[in-house]
Amino acid sequence: MSDVRVIIQRDSEREERVVTTGTTAADLFAGERTIVAARVAGELKDLAYEVRDGEEVEPVEISSQDGLNILRHSTAHVMAQAVQELFPEAKLGIGPPVKDGFYYDFDVERPFTPEDLKAVEKKMQEIQKRGQRFSRRVVTDEDAREELAAEPYKLELIGIKGSASSDDGADVEVGGGELTIYDNLDAKTGELCWKDLCRGPHLPTTRNIPAFKLMRNAAAYWRGSEKNPMLQRIYGTAWPSKEELKAHLDFLIEAEKRDHRKLGNELDLFSIPDQIGSGLAVFHPKGGVIRRVMEDYSRRRHEEEGYEFVYTPHATKGKLFETSGHLDWYADGMYPPMQLDEGVDYYLKPMNCPMHNLIFDARGRSYRELPLRLFEFGTVYRYEKSGVVHGLTRARGFTQDDAHIYCTKEQMAEELDKTLTFVLNLLRDYGLTDFYLELSTKDPEKFVGSDEVWEEATETLRQVAEKQGLPLVPDPGGAAFYGPKISVQTKDAIGRTWQMSTVQLDFNLPERFDLEYTGPDGSKQRPVMIHRALFGSIERFFAVLLEHYAGAFPAWLAPVQAVGIPIGDAHVEYLQKFATEAKRKGLRVEVDASSDRMQKKIRNAQKQKVPFMVIAGDEDMAAGAVSFRYRDGSQENGIPVDEAIAKIMKVVEERAQV
Secondary structure, eight states, X not given: XXXXXXXXXXXXXXXXXXXXXXXXXXXXXXXXXXXXXXXXTTXXXXXXXXXXXXXXXXXXXXXXXXXXXXXXXXXXXXXHHHHHHHOTTOEEOOOOEETTEEXXXXXXXXXXXXXXXXXXXXXXXXXXXXXXXXXXXXXXXXHHHHHTXXXXXXXXXXXXXXXXXXXXXXXXXXXXXXXEEEEEEOTTTOOEEEEEEOOOOOOSBGGGOOEEEEEEEEEEEGGGOTTSOEEEEEEEEEESSHHHHHHHHHHHHHHHHTOHHHHHHHTTOXXXXXXXXXXXXXXXXXXXXXXXXXXXXXXXXXXXXXXXXXXXXXXXXXXXXXXXXXXXXXXXXXXXXEEETTTEXXXXXXXXHHHHHHHHTTSOOBGGGXXXXXXXXXXXXXXXXXXXXXXXXXXXXXXXXXXXXXXXXXXXXXXXXXXXXXXXXXXXXXXXXEEEEEEEOOXXXXXXXXXHHHHHHHHHXXXXXXXXXXXXXXXXXXXXXXXXXXXXXXXXXXXXXXXXXXXXXXXXXXHHTTOOEEOTTSOEEOOEEEEEESSSOHHHHHHHHHHHTTTOOOTTTOSSSEEEEESSGGGHHHHHHHHHHHHHTTOOEEEOOSSSOHHHHHHHHHHTTOSEEEEEOHHHHHHTEEEEEOTTSOEEEEEXXXXXXXXXXXXXXXXXXX
């Protein structure tokens, strides 16, 4: 045996170690039970990997994102083995790790039932306890086809080796340049228990899976295409400890309570009728109130910041999207064309920017007019696949709070700074306060414009982002081909991250539309274009706020700000006068004059999450006062009517939560 020198890299620490030929990554990290894999030259490797002379080896902790992916992908293999042991006729699809868990697709004769999932989970626990070893081996295309001849979906994957996409999860199996199969081997005898086409890496054994649970099953098209067969998908989750699994399950219970689709129905805010279509929502009166208040406040703040409002139609001739390039790179996300006017193709617009460019170009522009900030609540339509449509957060028809800013190159830095500051302050006004920023930079394989322009624009964005004093996360290669961008990410009340606003530079559309302005010297010059959507869409932002507040909106957004609850019939007229006076002051007040008992009226108001319950009885009438009851059950008695109205108005004006 000869000596092998390796460098062990841990964060900023480097340790040189001399070992012998045949030493594995597991040997390097022996005794460190939280290490599940190694990164060598940027690639993830199993712990069984034999290190080579001169290599840098970095341990991968199970709690890291890569470690969690390995844990969850290994658990997906265990689940697939369990399914095939219980349902031998099941054909394997794909089983990648996903956020907080994993799934695997199966072609089976009938959909899985809840009882099936319980049986699969029990079988998984048996496999986990057996301690089967995950063993990697390289195979030729021919050998892989022979071994997996009974798995038609695997045979299809073999045919796309090296070109598989992460979009449908196929890259976890055939995304590399070679084919590998992972065998699950009996811990004692080494006999083959099960195998799957897979790139890996995986945990050393099934015993290294600390905690898992199957969550649900659903139908899913093979590789996400509606043209392909419908398969049955089982979702699961896996965590480094039983405590973390429990915490995640508790989190899911809370998240389910806050699901905007559930709350939207319970609070009578919106619906998505089948008669209209998937991803196309209608807002009910109470939801309409919230949306109108959201839009009105946003409109006022935009006017204060110098934005000019425009309106554009919902449909346009296809020629416009040829000019913009949407038909070249976004056609799959657009609704199919309508042939009108003797065969001319018209499209529902997926974006507002091409029409805003036409407004800019409607007449000659001078440098004195810049920056020109065009803003619109513009409704767009995008043909999202049915499998990804999700309530208001992923819809097919939605309204963007869309702005496009045209400025000179010299104005770019100041305009980006103003825009980002405005975006963050406006989000804070709606009650979101926990932010970080993400800077998406150039994909070297796909961009327009010169390297110099990109470098300058990226550095400007970086400086603007850093000026905010918020964490800045790099997203290398994540920019669209037409320019770098800053994304605002926010955390909600239970710690979930949502992407909110984007501030996007565009070097492409001003060229495509030949946009020009007259400079100080009389020459024609190209404007800088900035895309900016603050909410992303009104519908999505509505859903985020609904879940953030769990339906208990602050009073300024609440559809009903106060509800009058009379102790008896004799007090109804008194509270109706209170409501009339409050409405004159601009408040949204109702009186529950139903025949229900007072306690039921209070429960009804609590269920509707009304901020102020205004209660009145004989003593209140005699004193010209009312009592407040709040959402948390606390109460404030004997408040004079004028003071009570003033207090509600103050809470509304301050956008405070009660």
